[in-house]
Amino acid sequence: xxxxxxxxxxxxxxxxKQLWRNQMTPTTEFAPEDLRRAAGRFQRRxxxxxxxxxxxxxxxxxxxxxxxxxxxxxxxxxxxxxxxxGTAIVAWQLHRRASSQPQPADRGAxxxxxYQRAQWVRQRDALRSVAFWYVxxxxxxVIVFRWGVETELGAGxxxxxxLVINLAIAAVFLVVILxxxxxxxxxxxxxxxxxxxxx
Amino acid sequence: xxxxxxxDPTAPPDDLYREAIRRHGAxxxxxxxxxxxxxxxxxxxxxxxxxxxxxxxxxxxGQCGLRTWVYRIAHNVxxxxxxRSRKVxxxxxxxxxxxxxEAVIHDGADMSLTERRxxxxxxFALIHRLKAADRxxxxxxxxxxxxxxxxxxxxxxxxxxxxxxxxxxxxxxQQLFPREVPR
Numbered sequence: 001x002x003x004x005x006x007x008x009x010x011x012x013x014x015x016x017k018q019l020w021r022n023q024m025t026p027t028t029e030f031a032p033e034d035l036r037r038a039a040g041r042f043q044r045r046x047x048x049x050x051x052x053x054x055x056x057x058x059x060x061x062x063x064x065x066x067x068x069x070x071x072x073x074x075x076x077x078x079x080x081x082x083x084x085x086g087t088a089i090v091a092w093q094l095h096r097r098a099s100s101q102p103q104p105a106d107r108g109a110x111x112x113x114x115y116q117r118a119q120w121v122r123q124r125d126a127l128r129s130v131a132f133w134y135v136x137x138x139x140x141x142v143i144v145f146r147w148g149v150e151t152e153l154g155a156g157x158x159x160x161x162x163l164v165i166n167l168a169i170a171a172v173f174l175v176v177i178l179x180x181x182x183x184x185x186x187x188x189x190x191x192x193x194x195x196x197x198x199x
Numbered sequence: 200x201x202x203x204x205x206x207d208p209t210a211p212p213d214d215l216y217r218e219a220i221r222r223h224g225a226x227x228x229x230x231x232x233x234x235x236x237x238x239x240x241x242x243x244x245x246x247x248x249x250x251x252x253x254x255x256x257x258x259x260x261g262q263c264g265l266r267t268w269v270y271r272i273a274h275n276v277x278x279x280x281x282x283r284s285r286k287v288x289x290x291x292x293x294x295x296x297x298x299x300x301e302a303v304i305h306d307g308a309d310m311s312l313t314e315r316r317x318x319x320x321x322x323f324a325l326i327h328r329l330k331a332a333d334r335x336x337x338x339x340x341x342x343x344x345x346x347x348x349x350x351x352x353x354x355x356x357x358x359x360x361x362x363x364x365x366x367x368x369x370x371x372x373q374q375l376f377p378r379e380v381p382r
Binding site: 019020023035039105106109194 | 213216221225250251253255257262268269271272275318319332335342351353354355371
């Protein structure tokens, strides 16, 4: 294959395309029963993953239900009820967002660019709005509960101790929000790169 | 590389799946090889693509040709697969510009026609390092899909497809005929 250096590079078209298509690639056809089993395994994995999130919600609700029965103070009881309600809202949001996953037919109806963009936009919006649907529902309950702890349960405790605990809880909420917003901004960069492909 | 004949979208989904694999099963297998180099994981990915195809046909109403439908699903599942492969992603994928720059570094000897397997290995090595959009266009180009159909399958504009195909030709030429490329 010695060629004169004056000649332009050869077109790889036909040779390499032929080589590519002549690879030994036996056509595999799976029996519908095997595919059904594989799809079932995948759905079970998704269900278990979702169940783990719901279990965390149940654990939070159980703890605050115990507080409800253990502490006779009105503010703490109202706070516990609000936290349980907030947990229910978060669980519903998790369920709603999980069920808005793309359907199998979407993969054929959309090009990769549209499909991928829709996935990333969905994830970005969920991450960006974590303050409203994941952190926000807990805030009223936590505020009222902490108010009850400081004024009813631990009345007379040093002010600084309550302040430190409140600030620590606020910091946890803030870190969760900022971390998710950072992840959303990274997704936005990927979306922008994708958009450049089609403009 | 056109679909041999139109397909009846009202046929039972299992029949549509069988027909899709009969017509395009070999391409699907080659696409999967372009998305996963490890043999065991390739088999898993192949099964994932088949499951996605099989699950998709109840939603197939003839919105597009069977080939477009099958290719889109194979690439969407393949692209999702490489998205999940975090370790590989950390190594970074190349754009066609970077691939062009890298290709000229090879100091390979002239290839003879009997050494086409090495050509194929080089092409695979290149494909496995490309970003998803470039990889999809490269795989479709190698399947001899025309530019209009590549645009329909990928969602890329005609201008982008033309640019990418032009670069792909240059990269392949450099990969396969490294000595003939001016340095």
